[in-house]
Amino acid sequence: MFQATESPFLVPFDKSFRIEKAATAPPKGAPEKKELKDQLQKTVRRLDDLQRKLYALDQWSVLLVFQAMDAAGKDSTIRAVMRGINPQGCQVMSFKQPSALELDHDFLWRISTRLPERGRIGVFNRSHYEEVLAVQVHPEYLKLQKLPRKISLKKRWRERYESIVAFERHLARNGYLILKFFLHVSRKEQARRFRRRIDRPHKNWKFSDADLRERVLWDEYQDAYEKTLNATSRSWAPWYAVPADDKPFMRATVAGIVEASLASLGLEYPHVDEERAQELQDLRGKIG
DSSP states (O other): OOOOOOOTTBOOTTSOOOGGGSOSSOOTTOOOHHHHHHHHHHHHHHHHHHHHHHHHHOOOEEEEEEEESTTSOHHHHHHHHHTTSOGGGEEEEEOOSOOHHHHTSOTTHHHHTTOOOTTOEEEEESOGGGGGTHHHHOGGGGGGGTOSOOOOHHHHHHHHHHHHHHHHHHHHHTTEEEEEEEEEOOHHHHHHHHHHHHHSGGGGGGOOHHHHHHHTTHHHHHHHHHHHHHHHOBTTBOEEEEEOSSHHHHHHHHHHHHHHHHHTTTOOOOOOOHHHHHHHHHHHTTOO
16 A cells, blocks of 8 residues: 655654644745745646556556645645646545535545546545534534434544544555645634735635634634544555645645655556567558
8 A cells, every 4th residue: 555755744643743733834944935836837747747657557546635724725726736737637526515415325425426536636625524624613514414323422523533544544455545635724824814815806705704603613623633633644544734824835845745655656657568569560560
């Protein structure tokens, strides 16, 4: 199975992650904005080459999961990292409030139907983790799920963590490279971005009254993220808590982790045996 790419932002597997100690800003000495943009462009070009090999080889599937507080920059990061990659080999799924059909299935059903095929990169903008993040902060949502077993909330979250870990391990055993990114924005930076969405008319559509209602629950969300990342970061499906206050740094960091992880698979274009190689030469001679 895939083994996690090392990074200063890799969430450890020993449940020692503490969200209040995790950086939201770049470390001292981080490259300047222009250098980060150049770095991102070069990384995306390498990603494009790796994606072509991934598609041609048709053995691995790649799943990128993005979770964050509102205004952390999920959409722009996905757009920046996946720009330049052949859209034939990439698909982005966004998960919002579950439909009536989805609520009639188990909580992993709706994401399992949207997993990327072999040879493709799938991106989840929010994901199955909403069931242990948003739902943990708003346990009243459970009433809509019509669950038959009445158990304590503590046990409910523990069981869901166990189900997620088992599910992702099953995927990893069957050729999935899973990378999960928590874009870690500070409360102060989120406020600045909210104000900008109001001040700039072309960004007004991004702002919702619900954003402020969720902001009041900041501490509850931070607690849910800490518990979730500790419970579900594994070597075969790692979490990376990436500082999100500086978008160029965040995008370059995410792209670098994705590129290094794909490179670790040793992807190559498929090779044909000698017999097929001779057949191709014979066919070449028949091209008019």
